[in-house]
Amino acid sequence: VARPRIEQAQQHLDSLTKPPGSLGRLEEVAARIAAMHPEGKPQIRKRGVFLFAADHGVVVEQVSAYPQEVTAQMVLNFLQGGAAINVLARHAGAEVTVIDMGVNHNFDRQLPLLHKKITKGTGNLRRGPAMTREQAEAALTVGVELATQAQRDGIDLIGTGDMGIGNTTASAAILSVLSGHAPEAITGHGTGIDAATRRHKVAVIEDALRLHQLDPTDPIDVLAKVGGFEIAGIAGLILGAAAQALPVVIDGVVSIAAATVAYQLKPDVVDYLFASHNSTEPACRAGFQILGQEPLLDLQMRLGEGTGAILAMNLIEAAVKIYSEMATFDTAGVSRKQLP
Amino acid sequence: VARPRIEQAQQHLDSLTKPPGSLGRLEEVAARIAAMHPEGKPQIRKRGVFLFAADHGVVVEQVSAYPQEVTAQMVLNFLQGGAAINVLARHAGAEVTVIDMGVNHNFDRQLPLLHKKITKGTGNLRRGPAMTREQAEAALTVGVELATQAQRDGIDLIGTGDMGIGNTTASAAILSVLSGHAPEAITGHGTGIDAATRRHKVAVIEDALRLHQLDPTDPIDVLAKVGGFEIAGIAGLILGAAAQALPVVIDGVVSIAAATVAYQLKPDVVDYLFASHNSTEPACRAGFQILGQEPLLDLQMRLGEGTGAILAMNLIEAAVKIYSEMATFDTAGVSRKQLP
Structure with missing residues (x-):
């Protein structure tokens, strides 16, 4: 721009x-x-939220308050229209597209879900790479292609969303590597773990960063070793949207981690990004600093799904009408x- | 509640x-x-913004960047649908009711405007009272009656708005008295005056407070001596809405000054108040402290008209749907x- x-x-x-x-x-x-x-x-005529879902091998380390099966259960909830993002998207007049990037569940092929499963969840980043470089690239490509399709479908404002039990652990790991801040400083309480579980989550991320010895100038390697399939999908969507000159409203910490990966790959994506909200996850601020963005909202939200993005889309639409x-x-x- | x-x-x-x-x-x-x-x-079925307009005698002291005629010109702009509040209200699906509480202009009686003019603008608060106690009470009553009518009309979420060149001076004076903060600490740049004009505006408010020796426990007297007809109208609307158990979303500094007056008269109005946004006027924070409220938005806005309130109404509606x-x-x- x-x-x-x-x-x-x-x-x-x-x-x-x-x-x-x-x-x-x-x-x-x-x-x-x-x-x-x-x-x-x-003019904003058509708004679309892309909600990427995937599972995370790191959940075996007991880093989340919720069991892994919740990822698949929530995907079904999205498809039935009962989740927060569905309510808010109906309110905003936006379409929600749910993408299975790697949920540990066999969904019925008839469900109105984009079936893009790379595999049934990442590996445990504490003990090995979350995925291979090829898997990371395949997941990025899914996102890029969705942006191209969105442009063809006449969508002129994109929102990002995520679902994946364990994904604030992966996001904090990515943002720690890319920002240089220690895991202790940027790891949050995710879906609502207590102080002791958070300390354990920090230790898991520290172990992962010690194991993988990541190079922040190779963002695809960072994504592969400690990321997630939904994070890669969002990063690809952002890259694709910027290539189509489509504005993208990014949600909370998981989308922010994805946006920093996209930014490291192609810095001018920031021209098309709008930071929606400051979630209670401390890694958000590290991400905003990298992206040079200030969020529009600060409502102490920490749900994901694109719920912050969809609320900010209303402000953006209001601004355009002004x-x-x-x-x-x-x-x-x-x-x-x-x-x- | x-x-x-x-x-x-x-x-x-x-x-x-x-x-x-x-x-x-x-x-x-x-x-x-x-x-x-x-x-x-x-459920929120019907949203209404009540935009109170009035003129201020203190403009002879050169406290505003804009000439007094702008109040009447903007009222006509509201009626033609060209102002920011009209655009945002259309976006939000809200009705805007414009009330002439005391604009220094003879409006055509045929205009779709509520003709409630007390008189053509207040007196200059630096040299004497802005209005009589009877005028303040009459203006409060206009607001109370509008709330009763809103309830009959099925409005279930009310937004407040203001238009009046000079009204940030009156609002800062009220909030200084009711909060105990010195005018220097809470007087802002209004529509965009420079540092020298702001210092002059502070001196004008200091002179007024010295002249009137106001008692914060007599809020109607404070309103009469240094307030405005639109401020009184908004205060009355808030009192009436609380009496009808109707939630009210208050806009920036002018509405906040009105809300603190209403609060001093009847503290339980706060149960029905929602602070919409933190404007760049420093008096807002003093008001939020009195009301025990935190605003939902902080978009560095300072326009008035109800523009902050209408944006927050969307968040409130979203919350109710959740x-x-x-x-x-x-x-x-x-x-x-x-x-x-």
């Missing part, structure tokens, strides 16, 4: 009937989206500023 | 397919709204927490 286009969009915002800058972050969002639509007025629908000082006959 | 009802609502939230508490502030909002609907599932529409662990067949 070219800087002069953003400045041009800001000039239009300054001609609207409000004190310049008085809509704060909405103006920043509107200017960036407008700059992606140089041919005319920006840009396209407000009257100017001239057309409305409103006097301008008289004092400095 | 009775405490046991809120706890009962939280129990329902904990039965839904998400880790307990993982929707953060949405859960807090949902529990409070649910507790207001003891007879069944809460409460009413999500599946439970039992109905969805999802396993519960296994680790502490």
Whole structure:
């Protein structure tokens, strides 16, 4: 997104009937989206949330409050429309696409689910690589292709979501490597573990980083050794969306880990990213620093699924409508500023 | 709103397919709204924003960046649907009711505007009282009656908004008296004045507080001496809404000043208040402290009109749908927490 286009969009915002800058972050969002639509007025007609699900071998280490079967159970809940993301997506008028990237369950092929299973869950990152490099690349490709399809389907605002018991462990590991912060500083309570289990989770991540000796300049290797199939899928979606000039709203810590992987592979993806919310997971802040982004919301949420992304999509849509629908000082006959 | 009802609502939230508490502030909002609907599932069917407009005598002191005529010009802009609040209300599916509480302009009686003008603007608070006690009470009554009408019209979520050149000066004066913070600490840049004009605005408020020697335990006197007709209208709306058990989403500093006046008159109004956003005006924080509220949004907005309130209304509606529409662990067949 070219800087002069953003400045041009800001000039239009300054001609609207409000004190310049008085809509704060909405103006920043509107200017960036407008700059992606140089041919005319920006518009959000179709919103899509892509919810990537996968299982994690590290759950044998007892790092999550919930048993692994919950990943598959929640996928079925998504398909029946009973989960938080379904409620919020209906509220927002967005479609939810659920992708099985590697859930440890045989889903009925008839279910309205994208069957992209790489394999039934990653390996235990504490004892070996989570996946092979080929598996990581295959999972990234799934995401890239979904972005291409989204563009063909007329989606003009993408949200990311995740489901996978154990995936805040993988995300903290990735963000620790890519940010340089110690696991102790950025590992959170995930779905709600207590202090003792969190200390154990930190130790598991420390063991993994000692075992794999990861190089932050090889993000695909980081993804393969300590990541997850859903994280790779989201990273691919972000890469693909940026290539299609489609804005992407990223959810909490799992999506942020994916976004930092995508950023390390192709830094200009950040032009198309919008950080939705600051979750209670401390690794989020490390990710925002890498991406140079500030989240729009801080509602102390920590659910995943894309729930933060979908709430922020409403703000982004509001910002775009401000840009396209407000009257100017001239057309409305409103006097301008008289004092400095 | 009775405490046991809120706890009962939280129990329902904990039965839904998400880790307990993982929707953060949405859960807090949902529990409070649910507790207001003891007879069944809460629902938001009709949203209404009440936008109170009035002029301020203090503008002769050159405290605002914009000329006084902008108040009337913006009222016409609201009626034509070109202002930020119109765009955001269309986006949110909310009705906007514009009330002339005391604009210094003769509006055509045919305009779709509630004609409740007390008089054409307040007196200059630096040199004398902004209004008489009778005028303050009349303006409060307008707001109370609008809340009663809103309840009859089936509105179940109210947003407050304001328009009035000079009204951040009146709001800072009120919040200074009611919070005990010095004007220097809580006076902001309003529509965008520079540092020198802000220092002058502080001096104007200091002069007013010296002149009137206000007693914070007589909030109607504070409102009369240094308030505004739109501020009184909003305070009345809040009092009336609480009496009807209707939730009210308050906008930025002008609505917050009104809410603190309402709170001083009747402390239990806070049960029905939702603070929408933290504007860049420093007086907001003083108001939140008095009200014991934390805002849902912080988007560095400072426009007024109800623009922050309408954005937060979407979050509140989302929270209510989470409460009413999500599946439970039992109905969805999802396993519960296994680790502490």
